[in-house]
Amino acid sequence: MATQALINPQIVTWARQRAGLSKEDFAQKLGIKKVERVVEWEAGTSKPTFVQAQKIANATNIPFGYLFLVNPPKEELPIPDLRTIGNKHRNEVSVEMRDIIKQVMYKQQWYKEYLRQIGEEELPFVGRFTTKNTVYDVAQNIRGELGVPLPQKGSWEDYQRQLINAAENSRILVMRSGIVGNNTRRKLEVSEFRGFAISDKLAPVIFINSSDAPAARLFTLIHELAHLWIGSSGVSDLGNEHAEEEKFCNAVAGEFLVPEKEFHEMWNPLVSLLNNVVAISSRFHVSKLVVAKRAFDCNAIDSDTYREFYQREMKAFRRKKSSGGDFNITAGARNSALFSSAVVAEAMSGRILLRDAGSLLGIQPNKIKTYASKLAL
Structure with a gap:
């Protein structure tokens, strides 16, 4: 008879819920035909074998030793969570989101120590401004620091590549992924977060969730750059009701990509949203999605119209088949x-x-x- 693992039933429940799994899904992931077995483990009326306990740890992405703890460990995000629903902070955080933040911070800490060893100095633009400065001043300073003028030709994809290269030339790490590590089964949900910034004067980092529509990632890039310029770390979802600094960074991104003065000069209320979006996106070499976001921020369209447009773009993005690339x-x-x-x-x-x-x-x-x-x- 296989040796039982004397694990804490409370930890099994915590690990399952933390991973966002129902008891039925959990049983299926463990290769167990009867969900009653999971119920018994969580109630403490029976114990799994050591092999089964290892499967529990693997299925929920926790260290094996956690199963033997007296109480579930307290887990806090290492950077501020700026995401909101309405005016309330979001409390739920997926295992995938926690793990990608940990992975990025692991890399950032190595890079920071590397920079110290080679004698690099702190970057003067990190934390140069606050939310009390004007949106225009911050947007202009970012553009000046990156050395990238408003584009006169090329696609928004070309513009995005140019901005990412310029950010890295300014010693800002720009990391992009839609999964945790190399595990394609551990997807990052754009409904949970679109990006985050680690504001550090020596080794600042921006992470962009590649699960988002490609056309939306350019806005996220500038939004997270704005976080660095005001010295603010945090996870962003870029929604419309946020803390002061989230609203400010949204405004900076909008002003950087589509200056408000020029936007109002080009916007024609007598033609359709699509016609406006196509004309303005062509002028500023940004995506239609960025222009729609700017139209919402400038009160040219309401939230329902913007949300409907965004969802259509996301559906089109999901319909496109990808080979996965090199x-x-x-x-x-x-x-x-x-x-x-x-x-x-x-x-x-x-x-x-x-x-x-x-x-x-x-x-x-x-x-x-x-x-x-x-x-x-």
Whole structure:
């Protein structure tokens, strides 16, 4: 008879609920035909075997040792949660969101120590402004620091690439992913968050949730840059009812991408939303979704109209089939080219082990040279 694992039933319930699983889904994930077995484990009337306990830990993404704790551990996000529903803060946080924040912070802390070792100085633009400054001044300062003028040609995709490159040239790590690590089954839900910023004068980081429509990510990029300029870390959902700094960062992003004065000059209330959006997006080389967001912020359309437009764009995005792309290019976006370059250089020089470099980059140690070659590092 297999040895029973004397785990705490309370922890099983906590782990299941934390992972957002019903008892039925939990049983299915564990390969158990009868949900009553899960009910018994949570009630403490029976115990799982050690093999089953390991499956419980794996299914809920917790360390195996947690199952033997007396009480569930207290978990707090390491950065402020600025997401709201109405005027109330959102309390629920998925395991995926917690884990991606931890992964990004792990990389950020390594990079910060690396910068200290090579003698880099603090960045003067981080925390240069507050929400008491004007939206226009902050937007203009971001543009000046990045050295990217309003585009005169090219697509919004070209503009976004240019801005990301400029941000990394200013020593801002820009990381993008729609999953946790390399696990395609652990998707990041855009309904939960669209991005976050880690405001640090030495090693600032922006993370963009790639599960969002590509057309919406440009707005998220500038929104998170605004967070850095006011020295504010936090998780954002970019909704319409937020804390003061969220409203401010939304306004900065809007002013940066589509200046209000020019927007009002171009907006024609006598034509359809689509006609307005197409004309303005063409002028500023941003997506239709960014223009629709700007129209809402400038009170040209109401919240229902904007929400309907956004949902249509998201449906169109989901209908498009993706091959998944080249693994190395995807990993490059997830890690940021700037971070990747530093880690690869340290590994190739022998200052860190290939094993440690692989852990930081989320790739196999023997694939690092190929990864560097693909990204032209």
